[in-house]
Amino acid sequence: EVQLVESGGGLVQPGRSLRLSCTASGLHFGDYAMTWVRQAPGKGLEWVGFIRAAAYGATTDYAASVKGRFSISRDDSKSIAYLQADSLKTEDTAVYYCNGRLVRGNDVSDIWGQGTMVVVSS
Amino acid sequence: DTVVTQSPLSLSVTPGEPASISCRSSESLLHANGYNYLDWYLQKPGQSPQLLIYLGSNRAPGVPDRFSGSGSGTEFTLKISRVEAEDVGVYYCMQARQTRAFGQGTKVEIK
Numbered sequence: 001e002v003q004l005v006e007s008g009g010g011l012v013q014p015g016r017s018l019r020l021s022c023t024a025s026g027l028h029f030g031d032y033a034m035t036w037v038r039q040a041p042g043k044g045l046e047w048v049g050f051i052r053a054a055a056y057g058a059t060t061d062y063a064a065s066v067k068g069r070f071s072i073s074r075d076d077s078k079s080i081a082y083l084q085a086d087s088l089k090t091e092d093t094a095v096y097y098c099n100g101r102l103v104r105g106n107d108v109s110d111i112w113g114q115g116t117m118v119v120v121s122s
Numbered sequence: 123d124t125v126v127t128q129s130p131l132s133l134s135v136t137p138g139e140p141a142s143i144s145c146r147s148s149e150s151l152l153h154a155n156g157y158n159y160l161d162w163y164l165q166k167p168g169q170s171p172q173l174l175i176y177l178g179s180n181r182a183p184g185v186p187d188r189f190s191g192s193g194s195g196t197e198f199t200l201k202i203s204r205v206e207a208e209d210v211g212v213y214y215c216m217q218a219r220q221t222r223a224f225g226q227g228t229k230v231e232i233k
Contacts, residue, residue, distance in 0.1 A: 037171070044226055045165070045227070047221075047223055047224055050222070063222075097171070103177075108180070108182055108183070110172075112172065
């Protein structure tokens with residue numbers, strides 16, 4: 001079964017750090033671009049950032065709201081993508097989803113995890 | 123930053139009737155390769171988002187053909203030819219031409 005499973009969420013104090021993991025199974029992880037998207041309670045989707053596949057240099061891009069505080073990495077040998085979130089703010093409270101996308105010609109594979117909740121509060 | 127703006131923000135539709143959602147971008151999403159970097163997603167209540175349309179008009183695998191995407195440059199539309207009860211949820215467009223960004227979302231409910 002093709003799936004992505006997020007982990008690492010929880011309660012964290014403002015200013016502290018958290019590392020989220022996204023573990024893939026049933027797919028050739030190294031071919032996929034991996035994205036993190038978040039959703040604050042009762043709000044819409046917010047794109048956080050992504051990392052391209054190694055074949056495209058594993059380059060990253062981030063939303064302005066998290067740039068300089070969050071970083072995304074990947075370990076293709078373990079089929080895991082990470083979101084390192086530093087200097088957390090209360091407004092970072094959200095469900096964090098990971099997404100994997102592979103486009104080959106006219107075909108696409110687009111997979112989402114179930115999300116992990118992060119609460120930033122003192 | 124490239125901003126995408128959806129309209130309307132909510133829609134109430136009778137089953138079997140068509141529905142249409144607009145997405146307008148602050149900058150052109152048309153790449154020199156001829157593709158429009160605009161996706162449509164649906165988030166059903168209590169679920170993760172799911173991809174409906176990618177590159178402006180390509181239906182994702184498993185998506186019913188009552189869903190279609192059109193448009194180019196800065197103006198895009200998602201159309202549902204005949205709305206069904208299972209189509210309720212929030213629809214988002216997302217531009218992928220520059221640093222990605224979602225629209226505000228359009229909540230679709232059944233009358």
